[in-house]
Amino acid sequence: MCASVDRSDRNGAITEHAVVIAGGGPAGMMLGAELTLAGVDVAIVERRVNPEVESSRAGGLNARTIEVLDQRGIADRFLSEGRAMQVARFADRVLDISDFPIRHNYGLALWQKRFEEILAGWVDELAVRMYRGREVTGFAQDAAGVNVQLSDGSSLRAEYLVGCDGSRSLIRKAAGIDFPGWDPSISFLLAEVEMSEEPEVGFRRDAKGVHAMGRLVDGHVRVVVREEHVGQTGEPTLRDLSQLLIAVRGTDYGVHSPRWIARFTDMTRQAASYREGRVMLAGDAAHVHSPVGGRGLNLGVQDAVNLGWKLAQVVNRTSPDSLLDSYQAERHPAAARVLRTTMTQTVLQRADARIDALRDTIAELLSMDEPRKRFAAMMSGLDIQYDLGQAHPLVGRRMPDIDLVTDRGPLRAFALLHDARPVLLNLGEPGDLDITPWADRVQLIDGDYAGTWELSVLGAITAPTAVLIRPDGHVAWVGEGGDVGLAEALTTWFGRPAAMGSSREASTHRSPAPSVGSASVGLRKRPARLKAAAAIRNAQGGVRDVKRSR
Numbered sequence: 001m002c003a004s005v006d007r008s009d010r011n012g013a014i015t016e017h018a019v020v021i022a023g024g025g026p027a028g029m030m031l032g033a034e035l036t037l038a039g040v041d042v043a044i045v046e047r048r049v050n051p052e053v054e055s056s057r058a059g060g061l062n063a064r065t066i067e068v069l070d071q072r073g074i075a076d077r078f079l080s081e082g083r084a085m086q087v088a089r090f091a092d093r094v095l096d097i098s099d100f101p102i103r104h105n106y107g108l109a110l111w112q113k114r115f116e117e118i119l120a121g122w123v124d125e126l127a128v129r130m131y132r133g134r135e136v137t138g139f140a141q142d143a144a145g146v147n148v149q150l151s152d153g154s155s156l157r158a159e160y161l162v163g164c165d166g167s168r169s170l171i172r173k174a175a176g177i178d179f180p181g182w183d184p185s186i187s188f189l190l191a192e193v194e195m196s197e198e199p200e201v202g203f204r205r206d207a208k209g210v211h212a213m214g215r216l217v218d219g220h221v222r223v224v225v226r227e228e229h230v231g232q233t234g235e236p237t238l239r240d241l242s243q244l245l246i247a248v249r250g251t252d253y254g255v256h257s258p259r260w261i262a263r264f265t266d267m268t269r270q271a272a273s274y275r276e277g278r279v280m281l282a283g284d285a286a287h288v289h290s291p292v293g294g295r296g297l298n299l300g301v302q303d304a305v306n307l308g309w310k311l312a313q314v315v316n317r318t319s320p321d322s323l324l325d326s327y328q329a330e331r332h333p334a335a336a337r338v339l340r341t342t343m344t345q346t347v348l349q350r351a352d353a354r355i356d357a358l359r360d361t362i363a364e365l366l367s368m369d370e371p372r373k374r375f376a377a378m379m380s381g382l383d384i385q386y387d388l389g390q391a392h393p394l395v396g397r398r399m400p401d402i403d404l405v406t407d408r409g410p411l412r413a414f415a416l417l418h419d420a421r422p423v424l425l426n427l428g429e430p431g432d433l434d435i436t437p438w439a440d441r442v443q444l445i446d447g448d449y450a451g452t453w454e455l456s457v458l459g460a461i462t463a464p465t466a467v468l469i470r471p472d473g474h475v476a477w478v479g480e481g482g483d484v485g486l487a488e489a490l491t492t493w494f495g496r497p498a499a500m501g502s503s504r505e506a507s508t509h510r511s512p513a514p515s516v517g518s519a520s521v522g523l524r525k526r527p528a529r530l531k532a533a534a535a536i537r538n539a540q541g542g543v544r545d546v547k548r549s550r
């Protein structure tokens with residue numbers, strides 16, 4: 001399905017793709033899927049031979065990531081295998097979001113290993129090209145593209161290269177992108193092991209720091225234990241783990257047969273730029289921080305969903321290259337905020353009478369409703385508002401998953417985003433809005449919504465008469481009884497109108513978008529009573545995919 005091209009140069013065969021992604025972890029796979037949904041010929045180069053991850057780092061998803069997966073119609077795959085629970089925490093307090101006016105008012109306990117396997121299944125269904133068992137070893141960019149060298153001696157040519165290759169990103173280093181921040185102040189060993197004695201499960205904070213042990217369903221024990229010294233570089237061993245356990249617990253519980261042992265720290269750094277020419281960064285390649293709070297994987301998935309549609313539009317020649325600047329403008333501050341909170345949380349984990357007092361004070365604050373809601377929204381990724389200029393409180397925020405009435409019957413707003421295409425949702429009179437010059441790019445949906453407009457934390461907002469929703473689920477424009485600013489917003493986000501357009505040549509890399517996960521709203525059969533109206537609108541050049549029932 002992907003229109004990759006083989007051509008020879010004096011070094012041998014070079015395969016061309018529109019976009020090459022280095023790294024097929026959570027961020028790389030999500031980005032590969034997003035680009036494929038948008039019809040882009042993308043390839044992922046992944047060092048690992050198979051999708052199985054040896055170690056399971058992240059333990060869960062926040063509410064916004066569940067929403068993002070729901071927007072693509074795949075949330076149930078994850079929800080059915082994890083445990084819905086309140087996962088947001090700050091200063092040792094669980095921040096309950098069950099009273100938030102959202103569908104997924106919880107997080108999901110699901111090990112990263114399983115998350116990646118399920119995501120890999122979706123990526124396979126979408127037929128995303130994956131070069132496994134190979135590493136990107138270097139690249140050279142020129143005005144027209146990037147030559148990407150692989151460890152097997154072959155090369156790929158792409159218009160853009162995205163580094164989703166984790167915290168030690170070769171792509172970031174080779175692009176010369178600075179990674180300023182803070183060296184680690186604390187270091188831990190994390191392991192899954194067997195123990196011949198019964199371990200003391202649970203979380204403990206003492207003079208030596210924070211330690212935790214928990215029994216996994218398969219009988220293994222997951223151990224987190226603080227190292228005495230920061231800055232160790234060698235691979236951690238079973239002996240290291242045993243010694244640390246004896247130092248902090250007085251026994252190693254007969255630890256043996258480690259499945260894996262890894263080290264993590266609170267090193268906090270963020271790429272100074274998410275882009276250098278035709279090379280971009282997403283996920284841990286762009287930001288690293290302490291895992292406390294469980295944000296990293298979530299951030300990476302959300303980076304990918306922000307970048308995917310923008311890069312697709314640039315590659316597909318519907319938008320200028322400058323659209324990519326909005327990726328940095330939106331995602332850099334979002335990650336910087338996460339870095340700030342993880343640094344705070346790291347301090348709050350310390351065992352010290354003054355820190356105990358600080359933690360208690362913050363916990364007291366968080367027992368109040370308003371602070372609890374604000375921090376819970378922040379930790380759940382629900383409070384992000386990109387600065388898109390318009391005054392309505394919905395602009396720049398996540399589109400709520402409202403229940404619509406359409407000519408197909410009830411339809412959730414998120415279902416309109418399954419294909420990762422932009423949507424103009426008209427909640428006013430059908431035919432009020434005309435987006436004919438963007439009809440090939442933007443779906444126009446007429447719908448009714450009878451409920452109240454209430455946002456998490458913000459509360460009730462003025463009901464919009466129309467909402468322009470970007471493929472990442474953020475609102476680009478709100479109608480308040482007219483179409484003031486609509487054409488400008490459509491042009492900014494989805495390219496120049498076709499009638500005026502000169503930049504919309506078909507890309508040689510464009511391939512048809514797959515139908516997996518599609519809501520297929522454009523293919524539904526209209527009730528007879530709506531056909532006449534639809535025919536008139538179509539004769540005028542408009543496209544209406546779903547219409548309200550009258």
Ligand SMILES: Cc1cc2nc3c(=O)[nH]c(=O)nc-3n(C[C@H](O)[C@H](O)[C@H](O)COP(=O)(O)OP(=O)(O)OC[C@H]3O[C@@H](n4cnc5c(N)ncnc54)[C@H](O)[C@@H]3O)c2cc1C
Pocket residue numbers: 022023024025026027028045046047048057058059060061112134135136137164165166167170190264282283284285291293294295296297298299300
């Ligand atoms: C102890 C711990 C607990 C954590 N808990 C949470 C949590 O609860 N919630 C959360 O959201 N996050 C958590 N995280 C963070 C999370 O694990 C990472 O943020 C996440 O894995 C980042 O995803 P990524 O795709 O950006 O990078 P990675 O997962 O690092 O994936 C990078 C991929 O690139 C491949 N690769 C690297 N270099 C190359 C190359 N040159 N060529 C080809 N392939 C390459 C690697 O094999 C890998 O598959 C935790 C992390 C740790 C250490």
